Amino acid sequence: GESVGLHLPTLSVQEGDNSIINCAYSNSASDYFIWYKQESGKGPQFIIDIRSNMDKRQGQRVTVLLNKTVKHLSLQIAATQPGDSAVYFCAENDPTGRRALTFGSGTRLQVQP
Amino acid sequence: DAGVIQSPRHEVTEMGQEVTLRCKPISGHNSLFWYRQTMMRGLELLIYFNNNVPIDDSGMPEDRFSAKMPNASFSTLKIQPSEPRDSAVYFCASSFSNGEKLFFGSGTQLSVL
Numbered sequence: 001g002e003s004v005g006l007h008l009p010t011l012s013v014q015e016g017d018n019s020i021i022n023c024a025y026s027n028s029a030s031d032y033f034i035w036y037k038q039e040s041g042k043g044p045q046f047i048i049d050i051r052s053n054m055d056k057r058q059g060q061r062v063t064v065l066l067n068k069t070v071k072h073l074s075l076q077i078a079a080t081q082p083g084d085s086a087v088y089f090c091a092e093n094d095p096t097g098r099r100a101l102t103f104g105s106g107t108r109l110q111v112q113p
Numbered sequence: 114d115a116g117v118i119q120s121p122r123h124e125v126t127e128m129g130q131e132v133t134l135r136c137k138p139i140s141g142h143n144s145l146f147w148y149r150q151t152m153m154r155g156l157e158l159l160i161y162f163n164n165n166v167p168i169d170d171s172g173m174p175e176d177r178f179s180a181k182m183p184n185a186s187f188s189t190l191k192i193q194p195s196e197p198r199d200s201a202v203y204f205c206a207s208s209f210s211n212g213e214k215l216f217f218g219s220g221t222q223l224s225v226l
Contacts, residue, residue, distance in 0.1 A: 043220050100144075104155075
């Protein structure tokens with residue numbers, strides 16, 4: 001995932017625009033990836049997941065793209081709404097099963113009305 | 114289902130005191146995870162259990178931290194003695210045995226003065 005830092009990268013978009021949040025993962029052997037949304041004062045909430053045998057997966061207003069060549073994951077949110085404002089985390093699995101999901105440091109999405 | 118239930122929601126204590134955090138996973142889930150979240154380090158896995166057995170505790174900071182899962186519906190994370198640097202939000206999560214889609218609780222906000 002992203003390197004840990006003192007502050008979260010922030011993406012600011014206008015309501016109604018599309019948002020793209022990016023994530024670089026670290027383990028080329030990882031075969032399962034997941035996106036979470038965390039609103040202030042709450043626990044992370046599942047959004048969408050994807051396995052490494054897929055390049056793209058769509059949900060309701062969200063799409064996850066996986067590029068295994070460059071170890072890159074992205075989350076696209078269509079017609080972004082104020083309720084989408086949150087911190088978004090990507091996570092990758094450990095294919096050996098010995099460790100749990102490893103989370104990136106997150107991206108803050110701010111939706112301007 | 115009520116989801117993963119954590120208690121207390123907030124805990125304020127003085128340095129040196131013992132702190133016990135509690136978690137009730139989702140019924141039917143076989144895996145339970147304890148994560149710690151800080152601004153500096155993001156979401157860090159502390160320990161996870163599969164079928165009540167600790168599988169990976171390499172994330173437990175030091176001997177002051179201990180975790181137990183006496184049965185499938187309850188787990189505790191204990192810090193003794195607590196220190197100010199333990200201040201963080203502690204999340205419990207559960208999943209089916211494959212440890213993929215984790216469901217998080219609302220977290221315990223711990224402040225050690």
